[in-house]
Amino acid sequence: MAVPIQKPYALLHTPIFITPTKPRLRIKCQDTSEPQKPSTTAQPTSSGQGFGSASPKVKTPVKKTKQEGRRERASIIRRSPVQKPEFLGVEEKGESKEHSRNESAFLLAWLGLGGIILVEGIVLAASGFLPEEWDKFFVKYLYPSFTPTVFLFVAGTVAYGVLKYLQNEGIKNPK
Numbered sequence: 001m002a003v004p005i006q007k008p009y010a011l012l013h014t015p016i017f018i019t020p021t022k023p024r025l026r027i028k029c030q031d032t033s034e035p036q037k038p039s040t041t042a043q044p045t046s047s048g049q050g051f052g053s054a055s056p057k058v059k060t061p062v063k064k065t066k067q068e069g070r071r072e073r074a075s076i077i078r079r080s081p082v083q084k085p086e087f088l089g090v091e092e093k094g095e096s097k098e099h100s101r102n103e104s105a106f107l108l109a110w111l112g113l114g115g116i117i118l119v120e121g122i123v124l125a126a127s128g129f130l131p132e133e134w135d136k137f138f139v140k141y142l143y144p145s146f147t148p149t150v151f152l153f154v155a156g157t158v159a160y161g162v163l164k165y166l167q168n169e170g171i172k173n174p175k
Helices: 093-129 132-172
Strands: none
Touching: 093 132
């Protein structure tokens, strides 16, 4: 038996019925301890529905070919070893070592500049909590240099990325 809700705000809409009984749910599960037996009956599929062809097909019965408890061996696929990319072996040893040393020094300097930017940012963020003299000092000297330092870092990073890209393209496509 359903009871309509008699509230003024609910009367503007269609009445909502609340049933006094709770819905009953049925839960079915499969027991996985028993192996399923293959179906031996052939059933035709419905024709003309879905993405399949319009002609009716008959399922063939599934036959069990392997014994219980034994697995089939997977086939072994042999693959050729990965070859070294051609652009890695083009440079000469002496030039490569010097180039690597210069690049490492540049990256270390750039890492230092990034650390300086991090420290400047933290100090500027915390300057309001520091004593008044320190705050005036940071606002007078550190604040004006922060933005150009960040711009320098970003511009240098972009230039380094473009340079490495062009070097890689030059090695891949020699003229």
